[in-house]
Amino acid sequence: MTAIRICVLAPVATDAFNARLLESIAPVIPPDVEVEVRNITQGHNCIENRADWLQNGYPVVELAKALEQEGFHGIWLSDFDMCGVEAAREVIDIPIIGGFPTSAFSALALSGRFSIITVLQSTLAMQREHVLTYGLQDSFASIKAIDCPVDQLDNLDIVIGKAFQAALEAIRNDGAQSLLLGCTGFVGVAAKVSALLEEALQTYVPVIDPNQAGFSFLVSLVRMKVRPSRLCYSKA
Numbered sequence: 001m002t003a004i005r006i007c008v009l010a011p012v013a014t015d016a017f018n019a020r021l022l023e024s025i026a027p028v029i030p031p032d033v034e035v036e037v038r039n040i041t042q043g044h045n046c047i048e049n050r051a052d053w054l055q056n057g058y059p060v061v062e063l064a065k066a067l068e069q070e071g072f073h074g075i076w077l078s079d080f081d082m083c084g085v086e087a088a089r090e091v092i093d094i095p096i097i098g099g100f101p102t103s104a105f106s107a108l109a110l111s112g113r114f115s116i117i118t119v120l121q122s123t124l125a126m127q128r129e130h131v132l133t134y135g136l137q138d139s140f141a142s143i144k145a146i147d148c149p150v151d152q153l154d155n156l157d158i159v160i161g162k163a164f165q166a167a168l169e170a171i172r173n174d175g176a177q178s179l180l181l182g183c184t185g186f187v188g189v190a191a192k193v194s195a196l197l198e199e200a201l202q203t204y205v206p207v208i209d210p211n212q213a214g215f216s217f218l219v220s221l222v223r224m225k226v227r228p229s230r231l232c233y234s235k236a
Contacts, residue, residue, distance in 0.1 A: 003032055003034045004030075004034065004074075004219065004222055004223070005033075005034050005036075005072045005073050006033055006034070006035050006036075006072065006073065006075070006076060006215070006218065006222070007035075007036055007037070007038055007067045007076070008021055008022070008035060008037045008075075008076050008215070009037075009039075009040075009060065009063060009075050009076065009077050009096075010037060010039050010040075010078050010079075011039075011043075011056045011059075011060045011077060011078070011079050011083040011084060012040065012043065012044065012045050012047065012056065013040055013041060013042055013043045013044060013045055013056075014039060014045040014046075015037075015039050016045070016151075017078075017185065018037040018039070020154065020185070020187045021184065021187070021211060022035065022037060023187055023188070024188070024209065025076075025211050025212060025215045027212065028212045028215060028216050029215075036072075038067065040059035040060060040062075040063055041059065042059045043055050045151075046149070046151060046185075047081060047083055047150070048119070048120055048123065048149065048150060049122040049123070053081055053083050053126070056084065057083050057087060058087070059084075060077065060084025060087075060088060061087045061091060064084070064088040064092050065088075065092060067092075068092045068093065072094065073222045074095045074097075074218045074219070074221060075088075075092075075095070075096040075097070075218070076211075076214055076218045077096055077097065077098045077214075078099070078211060078214075079098055079099055080098070080099035080100055080103070080118075080127070080181075080183050080210050081098070081099070081100065081123070081126060081127065081130070082098025082101075082130075083098070085098040086233075089228035089232075090228075090233045090234060090235065091235070092228070093228070093235075094222075094227055095218060095222060096218075096228075097214050097218040097221070098214065099210040099211075099214050100127070100130040100134070100180075100182075100210075101130075101134055102210070102213045102214040102217045102218075103181075103210045103213045104134065104180060106208050106213040106217075107178040107179075108136075108139055108178075110206045111177035111206065112139060112177055113139055113140070113175055113176055113177045113178075114139060114140065114141060114176060114177065114178045114179065114180055115142045115143065115144065115167070115178075115179055115180070116143040116144070116179075116180045117144050117146065117163050117166045117167055117170070117179055117180065117181055117182060117186075117193075118144070118145050118146070118182030119145060119146065119147075119148055119149065119150060119153070119182065119183045119185070120145055120148070120149065121145050121147065124145055127143055128143060141174040141175050141176040141177075143182070144166035144167075144169060144170055145166075146159065146163055146166055147162075148162060150183060150185045153183070153185040153186060159186070159189060160189055160192050160193060163186070163189055163193050164196045164197065164200075167197055167205070167207065168197070168200065171201070171205065178205060178208065179193070179205065179206070179207045179208065180207075180208045180210065181207065181208065181209060184210050184211050184214075186209070186210070187211070189207075189209070190207040190208060191207070191209075193207045194206065194207040
């Protein structure tokens with residue numbers, strides 16, 4: 001049986017996060033799926049605002065074309081804000097998936113109202129726009145920033161503590177019933193925050209890891225042999 005080849009495309013010009021990205025999806029990689037991580041070679045080392053997102057977008061498109069030619073069956077774009085995803089769909093005939101929609105619809109399969117826990121104030125407006133783009137205003141409770149740069153998200157004790165407090169506020173003050181982690185750099189955070197919430201509230205609240213949600217959904221699209229619609233994404 002031929003293995004499914006999936007590329008985790010990190011849309012940053014550094015491999016500093018690659019090991020942690022593989023760690024994040026390890027629990028959901030099926031035995032018949034081969035995974036490689038690739039990075040763009042031009043652009044910023046992290047995406048923390050619209051300018052970073054725009055500059056890194058076209059290198060994503062170029063790399064996506066190369067990955068299709070190498071024989072990959074699908075691309076998990078490890079970015080909650082989907083850097084370059086829409087444009088890449090216009091030039092490749094394999095599925096490419098980013099973080100927000102898969103996380104949001106996973107949350108809405110488990111609850112009626114979600115909040116986003118994100119990294120910095122600079123990402124708040126950009127991520128609110130995702131909610132509008134996907135028509136999820138009625139299901140959106142709030143968005144909270146923990147004021148932690150992407151390159152410091154490996155300080156797990158601090159990150160988990162801040163994310164837990166933000167999640168409690170979103171639940172108690174905004175009516176959130178589930179939480180999305182609004183950055184793929186939140187590795188090893190979701191399950192621990194969910195456990196802390198259950199201990200504090202004496203009830204279960206799902207916390208969605210964007211890497212696991214996005215990667216798992218991508219694999220299902222590859223298995224179904226579907227790809228970007230040419231009624232939506234005209235082939236460039």
